Amino acid sequence: MSIKKVLLFIVALVFLSALSAQTTQEQADAIVWECLNKEIQVCTMYAKEDVQEEMIITSSAEELLELDYACWVYYIRYAGNDQGRYLIVNESNGNLLEVNAKSGAEPEDLAEWRVVAKEIPFTEYSLDEKIPPSCCWIKYLYNIFPFRSEVVIINSNEELENYTCVEDPQGWPCIPPCIDYPAIDFSKYTLLLASGVEGYKVVPNYKNLQQLSTQSYVMKVDLLPFGAAALTQWHVPIIVNKIVDDSIIELVVTIKFGKN
Numbered sequence: 001m002s003i004k005k006v007l008l009f010i011v012a013l014v015f016l017s018a019l020s021a022q023t024t025q026e027q028a029d030a031i032v033w034e035c036l037n038k039e040i041q042v043c044t045m046y047a048k049e050d051v052q053e054e055m056i057i058t059s060s061a062e063e064l065l066e067l068d069y070a071c072w073v074y075y076i077r078y079a080g081n082d083q084g085r086y087l088i089v090n091e092s093n094g095n096l097l098e099v100n101a102k103s104g105a106e107p108e109d110l111a112e113w114r115v116v117a118k119e120i121p122f123t124e125y126s127l128d129e130k131i132p133p134s135c136c137w138i139k140y141l142y143n144i145f146p147f148r149s150e151v152v153i154i155n156s157n158e159e160l161e162n163y164t165c166v167e168d169p170q171g172w173p174c175i176p177p178c179i180d181y182p183a184i185d186f187s188k189y190t191l192l193l194a195s196g197v198e199g200y201k202v203v204p205n206y207k208n209l210q211q212l213s214t215q216s217y218v219m220k221v222d223l224l225p226f227g228a229a230a231l232t233q234w235h236v237p238i239i240v241n242k243i244v245d246d247s248i249i250e251l252v253v254t255i256k257f258g259k260n
Contacts, residue, residue, distance in 0.1 A: 028072035028089040031096055033118050035087060036214065042079040044213040046113035047072065051091055060100040074116065075107055082106075117210040120217070122238040124207070125191060127164065127181055135178035137195070137235045138165050149196030151219055151251040153243065156186050163193060190243045194221055194236040194251055201227040204236045205256070215247045222254050 023031075029047070036045055055067045060083065067073075067088060074087040082104045088097040107113065127135040154160050164181060165174035184191055192209070206222035221236050 023072065023089060023091050023094040025072060027094065028074075028091075029116055029118070031089050031094060032074045032087045032116065035096065035098070036076070039076075039214050041081070042213065042215050043076050044079075044216065045087075045116040046075045046077065046107075046110055047116050048074075049114055057086055057099055058102040058105050060102055062102065065099060075101070075110065075113065077106060077110070115212055117212055117218070120209040120211050120240055122192075122207070122209055122240045125182070125184070125237040125239050127178075127237075134166060135164050135181045136167055136174055137193075137233075137237075138163055138174065138176060139233045140197070147197045147199065149194070149221075149251055149253045151192055151194040151249050153245055153247060153249065154191040154193055155242075155245055157184075160184070160191060184239060186242075188242055189239050190241070192219060192238050192240060192249065194219055194238075195233060196253060197231065197233050198223065198225070198255075199231060200225050200229045201232050202234055202255070204234055207236055207238060209238065209240065215244060217243075217247060217249045218252060219249055220252045220254070222256050224256050 032045060032047075036043070051070050052067070052073050053070055055071075055073060057065045057067070059065055070091040072089040072091060074089070076085040076087065078084060084101045084106050086097075086099040086101055088099065089095070090097070127137065152163070154163070160181065161177035161179060164178035165176040166178045166180075167174050202223040202225050204221055205224045206220070208220040210218045210220075212218060223234065
């Protein structure tokens with residue numbers, strides 16, 4: 001191989017290495033979430049969908065900052081406060097720039113920005129770990145119209161016992177509360193209990209939890225119907241890292257008819 005070809009090959013490798021070093025949108029999201037985790041105020045984070053090549057921002061000190069490099073742009077909106085904050089991630093190296101925005105000067109097109117969501121890991125929880133099971137979830141099959149679904153935040157054993165009961169040998173009703181359930185360390189974890197009533201038999205076959213802001217979450221549950229029509233109450237309990245009682249959790253339930 002000639003020297004010229006070797007040099008061209010080295011230049012090509014350097015160019016490809018530089019491209020691979022660029023910060024992706026997913027990486028930029030992780031960088032700003034790390035910053036947002038330190039927030040103590042209730043807030044929501046928004047992001048420009050694409051890399052911005054240039055942008056002008058007015059800071060809280062009335063300074064005009066002109067960004068003339070490729071970057072991922074985020075805006076934090078605080079609840080009950082008209083002064084937000086920009087987080088700028090340099091696409092080339094991942095460096096983070098924080099700028100307090102001028103009061104009352106949030107982006108005019110903020111409604112078009114995406115809300116930055118973070119997927120939250122969880123562990124499924126069951127009352128049926130003991131054989132034979134002695135605990136079950138309390139069923140509320142009365143006053144069900146219209147059919148409803150809800151998710152509750154449980155942060156103590158006392159709260160958990162409000163939703164459990166001991167199986168009655170006669171079958172119905174069960175006797176609350178149950179105290180013989182798999183232990184949860186509520187000093188570190190929270191139990192989210194989603195439940196609902198449907199007019200036919202269903203089984204939950206997908207669960208997902210995403211964080212939208214410091215105290216706002218979306219929990220998604222897919223239900224797969226089977227069998228004949230019958231009033232059925234379903235439960236989806238999951239364990240997550242500790243969240244505060246006044247967090248807002250939106251429950252989105254989807255019925256998956258058919259094979260897909």
